[in-house]
Amino acid sequence: MSDFTHGFWSWYVAAISLVSILACALLLWLAGKARVPAGEAGRQDNTTGHVWDEDLREYNNPLPRWWMWLFILTVVFALGYLALFPGLGSFQGSQRWSQVADHDADVQRMRQALAPLYAEFTAKSVAELSKDPRALAMGERQFLNHCSQCHGSDGRGSKGFPNLTNGQAAWLGPLSGEHIVQTITQGRLGMMPPMAAAVGSEAALSDLAHYVLSLSGSPHKPIKAVAGKASFSSCAACHGVDGKGNKALGAPNLSDNYWLHGWGEEAIVSIIKNGKNNVMPAQSGKLSPEQIHVVAAYVMSLSGSGVAELAQPEVLKPASPAPAVTPIKAP
Ligand code: HEC
Ligand code: HEC
Numbered sequence: 001m002s003d004f005t006h007g008f009w010s011w012y013v014a015a016i017s018l019v020s021i022l023a024c025a026l027l028l029w030l031a032g033k034a035r036v037p038a039g040e041a042g043r044q045d046n047t048t049g050h051v052w053d054e055d056l057r058e059y060n061n062p063l064p065r066w067w068m069w070l071f072i073l074t075v076v077f078a079l080g081y082l083a084l085f086p087g088l089g090s091f092q093g094s095q096r097w098s099q100v101a102d103h104d105a106d107v108q109r110m111r112q113a114l115a116p117l118y119a120e121f122t123a124k125s126v127a128e129l130s131k132d133p134r135a136l137a138m139g140e141r142q143f144l145n146h147c148s149q150c151h152g153s154d155g156r157g158s159k160g161f162p163n164l165t166n167g168q169a170a171w172l173g174p175l176s177g178e179h180i181v182q183t184i185t186q187g188r189l190g191m192m193p194p195m196a197a198a199v200g201s202e203a204a205l206s207d208l209a210h211y212v213l214s215l216s217g218s219p220h221k222p223i224k225a226v227a228g229k230a231s232f233s234s235c236a237a238c239h240g241v242d243g244k245g246n247k248a249l250g251a252p253n254l255s256d257n258y259w260l261h262g263w264g265e266e267a268i269v270s271i272i273k274n275g276k277n278n279v280m281p282a283q284s285g286k287l288s289p290e291q292i293h294v295v296a297a298y299v300m301s302l303s304g305s306g307v308a309e310l311a312q313p314e315v316l317k318p319a320s321p322a323p324a325v326t327p328i329k330a331p
Contacts, residue, residue: 010089017088025075032068118290121297126177129297139298142291146283147299155302159262160278167304170258172250175303180296185289187282190250194275198234208232209268215243215255218263 004010050058063071085093092098121135129135144153150161157163162172172190173179199205207228213220232243238251245253252260260278261271287295 004090007090010091012089014089014091017082021075021078025072028063028068028071028075032062032065118294122290122293126180126293126296126300129294130300132297135294135297136301139294139296139301142287142295143298146286147295150280155299157260160260162260163258164299165302165304166258169253170256171303172247172252172260174247175300177296177300180299181292183280184287184292184296184299185282185284188250188278188280190276190278192238192251192271192276194273195234196273199231199272204228204231205269205272206265208235208272209265212243212254212268213265216257218257 155164208231210220210224211228214225243254
């Protein structure tokens with residue numbers, strides 16, 4: 001493959017390469033034969049007349065033969081190399097070698113070497129595999145390569161990107177091998193429509209936000225929460241009457257203390273007004289089904305490992321007071 005935009009450039013580059021090599025050969029040949037002219041004084045002592053450090057003189061001899069032959073060998077080598085391998089414009093070389101084919105062959109070799117291992121892994125369910133340390137080690141590397149830019153290298157996510165160490169209750173979908181494999185293969189679209197029209201005034205939105213906060217026992221104003229309860233009926237279709245969510249729709253549980261899109265009145269009012277389209281791109285183009293099976297097992301091994309942390313609201317925790325400064329004792 002070549003990146004030349006026009007066939008002319010290929011010939012141009014090839015011509016420059018060949019002419020430079022031939023020019024080197026010519027220069028060598030001449031340097032091996034000719035002597036520097038003796039100079040104005042018509043020097044008879046076979047020196048060039050250059051003197052350094054008072055008495056160091058340069059002899060006027062041609063290059064030693066063996067030395068010149070070494071140079072000629074490099075020229076022959078260069079021409080041979082260019083005949084065999086790509087290097088002259090877009091000429092592929094008689095070996096038809098290319099980096100891409102070389103890389104593909106490497107990948108193919110690796111696939112063949114790993115095939116028996118993957119066959120063993122895919123024979124197990126994702127849940128079973130999530131206890132196999134060899135699979136987890138491979139899955140972790142894939143996770144770091146393909147998932148960590150969004151979900152974090154420890155899988156704890158960030159605002160908008162789910163924390164995969166959560167327990168079952170805080171997951172968008174069911175915590176099952178099928179859900180994880182399907183999510184990785186096909187991607188996901190979490191979609192909540194803008195709902196402000198169904199709720200009404202700014203005051204009603206604020207009240208509803210406090211009702212939503214009350215569902216998880218988060219800090220809220222009780223009077224506003226009571227006033228906002230009625231508006232929640234327009235949310236119940238997706239989030240459930242009790243706000244516990246609906247995994248089939250991907251509508252999150254609002255009664256846990258995990259806030260994917262931010263904690264507090266402002267964040268909740270904003271999501272009611274603007275809705276949300278949260279996309280995870282499909283990974284099937286980057287990972288084979290066997291690799292997805294293994295990385296899914298790794299994800300399953302992460303799930304639940306962060307449950308204990310959920311006692312405090314995650315993501316955008318309310319501002320905590322500045323830590324007390326320990327005075328430095330005088331010696
Ligand atoms: C470009 C960012 C991005 C990448 C890369 C990405 N994800 Fe996601 N992932 C997301 C987003 C955003 C969501 C939430 C989608 C939603 O709201 O429905 C998500 C959701 C998920 C879920 C569902 C979580 C739940 O609570 O149900 C799983 C499992 C998951 N990702 C695993 C992975 C794995 C494994 C990889 C790597 C192979 C990966 N993701 C790569 C952005 C990403
Ligand atoms: C059509 C279904 C649907 C309706 C109706 C709906 N939601 Fe949602 N809501 C969703 C989905 C899906 C998400 C998750 C988006 C994502 O995957 O990131 C969500 C996310 C949220 C979140 C963010 C949760 C978090 O963890 O950060 C809040 C808060 C929320 N909705 C509140 C409401 C309120 C209040 C109403 C009623 C006014 C409402 N929703 C109506 C589907 C819906």
